[in-house]
Amino acid sequence: MSLLADKTQGxxxxxxxxxxxxxxxxxxSRAERKRSYAVADFTVPNxxxxxxxxxxxxxxxxxxxxxxxDRDGVTVTADTPDGVTVSHGTPGSxxxxxxxxxxxxxxxAWESASVMTSLAVAPGAAPxxxxxxxxxxxxxxxxxxHLAISxxxxxxxxxxxxxxxxxxxxxxxxxxxxxxxxxxxVSVQEWDDDSLHxxxxxxxxxxxxxxxHIVVTLGxxxxxxxxxxxxxxxxxxxxxxxxxxxxxxxHLEHRLFVDHEPPNCRSDVAYKGALQGDGAHTVWVGDVLxxxxxxxxxxxxxxxxxxxxxxxxxxxxxxxxxxxGQIEGAGHASATGRFDDxxxxxxxxxxxxxxxxxxxxxxxxxASIVQRIGVPEIVERIxxxxxxxxxxxxxxxxxx
Amino acid sequence: MSTLEISGLHVSVxxxxxxxxxxxxxxxxxxxGETHAIMxxxxxxxxxxAYSLAGHPRxxxxxxxxxxxxxxxxxxxVDERARAGLFLAMQYPVEVPGVTVSNFLRTAKTxxxxxxxxxxxxxxxxxxxxxxxxxxxxxxxxxxxEGFSGGEKKRHEILQMELLRPKIAILDxxxxxxxVDALRIVSEGVNRVKATSDVGLLLITHYTRILRxxxxxxxxxxxxxxxxxxxxxxxxxRLEDEGYDRFLTPA
Numbered sequence: 010m011s012l013l014a015d016k017t018q019g020x021x022x023x024x025x026x027x028x029x030x031x032x033x034x035x036x037x038s039r040a041e042r043k044r045s046y047a048v049a050d051f052t053v054p055n056x057x058x059x060x061x062x063x064x065x066x067x068x069x070x071x072x073x074x075x076x077x078x079d080r081d082g083v084t085v086t087a088d089t090p091d092g093v094t095v096s097h098g099t100p101g102s103x104x105x106x107x108x109x110x111x112x113x114x115x116x117x118a119w120e121s122a123s124v125m126t127s128l129a130v131a132p133g134a135a136p137x138x139x140x141x142x143x144x145x146x147x148x149x150x151x152x153x154x155h156l157a158i159s160x161x162x163x164x165x166x167x168x169x170x171x172x173x174x175x176x177x178x179x180x181x182x183x184x185x186x187x188x189x190x191x192x193x194x195v196s197v198q199e200w201d202d203d204s205l206h207x208x209x210x211x212x213x214x215x216x217x218x219x220x221x222h223i224v225v226t227l228g229x230x231x232x233x234x235x236x237x238x239x240x241x242x243x244x245x246x247x248x249x250x251x252x253x254x255x256x257x258x259x260h261l262e263h264r265l266f267v268d269h270e271p272p273n274c275r276s277d278v279a280y281k282g283a284l285q286g287d288g289a290h291t292v293w294v295g296d297v298l299x300x301x302x303x304x305x306x307x308x309x310x311x312x313x314x315x316x317x318x319x320x321x322x323x324x325x326x327x328x329x330x331x332x333x334g335q336i337e338g339a340g341h342a343s344a345t346g347r348f349d350d351x352x353x354x355x356x357x358x359x360x361x362x363x364x365x366x367x368x369x370x371x372x373x374x375x376a377s378i379v380q381r382i383g384v385p386e387i388v389e390r391i392x393x394x395x396x397x398x399x400x401x402x403x404x405x406x407x408x409x
Numbered sequence: 410m411s412t413l414e415i416s417g418l419h420v421s422v423x424x425x426x427x428x429x430x431x432x433x434x435x436x437x438x439x440x441x442g443e444t445h446a447i448m449x450x451x452x453x454x455x456x457x458x459a460y461s462l463a464g465h466p467r468x469x470x471x472x473x474x475x476x477x478x479x480x481x482x483x484x485x486x487v488d489e490r491a492r493a494g495l496f497l498a499m500q501y502p503v504e505v506p507g508v509t510v511s512n513f514l515r516t517a518k519t520x521x522x523x524x525x526x527x528x529x530x531x532x533x534x535x536x537x538x539x540x541x542x543x544x545x546x547x548x549x550x551x552x553x554x555e556g557f558s559g560g561e562k563k564r565h566e567i568l569q570m571e572l573l574r575p576k577i578a579i580l581d582x583x584x585x586x587x588x589v590d591a592l593r594i595v596s597e598g599v600n601r602v603k604a605t606s607d608v609g610l611l612l613i614t615h616y617t618r619i620l621r622x623x624x625x626x627x628x629x630x631x632x633x634x635x636x637x638x639x640x641x642x643x644x645x646x647r648l649e650d651e652g653y654d655r656f657l658t659p660a
Contacts, residue, residue, distance in 0.1 A: 027463070099599050237629075252558075349503075350466065351505055352504075352505050353502045353507065354463075354465055354466070354487060354500065354503070355499070355553075356505065356513075356516075356517075357464075357486070357487035357488040357491070358463050358464075358487055358488075358490075358491055358496075358497055358499075359488075359491055359513075359517035359520070359569060359573065360488050360491035360492045360517055360520035360521040361488055361516055361517055361520045362520060363486070363488065365516065365520070366488075368657035369505070369506060369508050369513075369516065370508070372507065372508070373505055373506050373507025373508040373552070374506065374507055375507070376507035376508075377506060377507050
């Protein structure tokens with residue numbers, strides 16, 4: 010069995026590929042889900058809500074109540090090439106005007122944030138180097154993040170946001186990709202094992218603009234990143250790439266909502282995850298809405314999960330809602346499978362020891378996504394981080 | 410000089426209602442420099458023999474022994490067998506997404522030799538072997554077996570045999586699914602390895618046509634999980650004329 014096969018074969022499908030209609034229909038359309046700046050508009054989740062049903066909400070309590078930043082516990086540093094500026098100010102009532110909280114944690118972070126960090130790429134700028142923001146927490150410091158990224162018209166840039174350390178972090182990230190701009194945004198989560206991180210990313214993609222949004226989640230006790238994308242003009246393009254690797258006890262959750270309203274835009278989402286160890290849990294939810302006005306839309310979303318050991322659970326839920334037939338293409342694929350023993354046999358039959366063979370296969374599984382990032386230093390960094398994860402790969406029953 | 414000695418080999422596979430015996434007492438000795446053809450009808454257990462020797466977990470050895478230069482092959486893991494000098498060219502090579510041919514070959518060579526190959530000579534060796542097999546250089550940057558045609562897969566198997574230099578190589582229906590040109594290229598590759606090393610070959614095939622290009626020293630007819638008849642190359646000619654019918658007719 011190939012892990013890249015379109016249909017899942019093989020033994021495991023843990024709660025994967027649930028069509029929304031069969032499970033629970035909270036609204037007539039994904040578009041009707043509540044949005045508000047006011048914390049009071051969202052009750053504290055109890056885990057039965059459609060958008061919280063996979064999440065261990067009890068462990069996220071601190072992020073559901075308004076509270077001050079622990080300013081001494083978090084450091085933020087920035088490397089900015091020419092053409093990129095970083096400034097710190099107050100969020101104001103609407104921030105950058107792109108995002109609106111869609112759940113309790115996001116509203117809490119919005120209201121609690123005392124500082125908005127703005128990263129702006131000048132119109133027409135094409136910096137040779139990536140801009141890098143490093144966020145590092147200490148001793149479970151509370152951080153109410155508000156990051157506003159704007160890529161000026163016809164600019165071309167790469168922005169990396171690297172997270173590490175120990176935090177309780179709720180965050181909103183607003184991303185404005187103005188007309189004709191090309192932005193690659195990489196968010197890397199290499200938190201310590203005790204960190205909680207719930208973030209909402211809202212992206213607005215201008216006319217003929219493109220956003221490559223890359224999420225790499227390797228560390229943290231609970232990480233939940235919800236990404237919402239809309240287009241403000243025709244010809245916009247969104248490429249959403251993600252890789253995640255959950256070890257024992259980790260909960261890593263990625264949610265995407267791509268809202269196609271103007272015609273002739275495209276979106277392409279591909280997330281791949283590996284899981285190993287008892288209680289490792291990953292969730293991927295990919296919602297795509299093609300509104301009646303969005304003729305000529307081309308969209309595809311894919312999620313693959315590789316379960317390396319028993320006791321891990323991968324949930325994968327793609328949803329496609331189409332209100333017009335006048336589209337170029339729309340599809341989704343989801344598959345969750347165990348490690349392919351035939352691949353292992355083939356590599357071992359060439360003398361390659363089992364642990365090396367496993368590493369090759371898992372690296373290969375991720376490589377197809379990571380290579381698409383196309384920025385060599387980032388590709389190397391991510392593959393090195395994955396190698397570190399694989400260093401801890403436990404041996405399985407195959408040895409016995 | 411190396412010797413692969415198979416003695417009284419019985420192998421079963423697990424099926425839905427218990428286990429099914431496929432090999433029922435195989436005795437065979439392959440020495441360096443010798444070419445043995447194993448021929449037989451579908452379902453006679455030829456491929457089971459190949460995969461059992463390589464150590465595929467699906468096949469369970471219930472009795473008998475296999476040694477390579479006196480070492481117990483059956484006690485070795487799959488990768489240990491390969492490092493001891495056994496090579497299996499597979500009938501259905503497996504796709505390994507995201508792993509390039511060049512990375513795979515270098516990793517395998519490093520594992521077999523116990524040290525990484527010297528970069529300059531290695532690159533030259535790979536290029537030369539690929540050119541001999543009429544493989545495009547960009548082949549090295551493709552993912553292992555992913556999207557390969559049938560002929561490309563088989564050439565890639567022989568490429569590995571050329572580069573890894575095994576003591577004993579088992580070619581499992583390497584000829585199946587190849588057109589005449591591809592069969593000739595692949596056979597030339599096998600003959601090159603024979604000419605430049607003292608590899609012992611175990612050539613498993615359903616058809617006699619590959620034996621027009623690779624001359625066997627011994628031909629064994631495999632029926633119902635054991636060797637039913639043995640002879641020289643003339644036995645292959647007789648099979649070509651008569652087929653396997655006389656072995657299948659109950660006595």
